[in-house]
Amino acid sequence: EKYEIKTHGIFTPLKSGLLVRVTTPVEAWKKLTLDGNYDVLSEKKSASLFIQKDSFEKKVNIEGEYTLEKGSFKLEVPLAGFEVLGGAYTLNLDLDSNKVEASVKVYKNSQEWNFAAHGQYASSMIKIEFQTPFEDFQAIAAEGNIDFDQKIGKLNIELGSYKFNAQVSYAVNDVLFKLTTPFDLLKIISVGFKYKWTDAQKDATLNMMYNENNYVVSGILNLSPRTSEITLKATTPFPGFNNINMMVKYNLD
Structure with missing residues (x-):
């Protein structure tokens, strides 16, 4: 009869790993494995844990990276229907033209949902447009304008095929608020x-x-x-x- 134990480890505050493998002649305990590590030092941060007992195997893994302009994450878990979860984003901010663009992707196994946003802003105007994967609300938009000299403001909102409009005037002796809906x-x-x-x-x-x-x-x-x-x-x-x-x-x- 032969028992065999193999171990390997590295330990630092920002990056560590531990591997333990055990082989025995005992029935139902012939092969045991524990493998865990984490890394927050690299550009892509990650952590994982793997456990094995003969044919029984379970693994949890998470990894991600991020900057102001882009980022992503991925999670693997041993749950039926949720084996792989993840997402990613991008962000582009142009201060010269006062424009912003962003995108977000979310996925679960083979299913994927994509979102996008575009915006423009100034001292008296803001405009935002969204694209979503939802059939009734594939396009969402909002545009607001305000005239500080005339003290008049307008807001238009579109939620798919639904359109809303709001108007406001706010002179000291003349105030008006009006809302129209579909x-x-x-x-x-x-x-x-x-x-x-x-x-x-x-x-x-x-x-x-x-x-x-x-x-x-x-x-x-x-x-x-x-x-x-x-x-x-x-x-x-x-x-x-x-x-x-x-x-x-x-x-x-």
């Missing part, structure tokens, strides 16, 4: 508010829209020690309440 339940929604507040005139208007329904509330206020007037007007889509008016005033002279 859904019948919420095609248009907007809220606007205007006011004027001076010694000669004080009035305000609130305008709200939901699809085809429009709601307007406006008011005028004139105040003085001996004569004052408050007027409120409302417009609604409700039958019997299409127009509502209210006035309160007094005059001591």
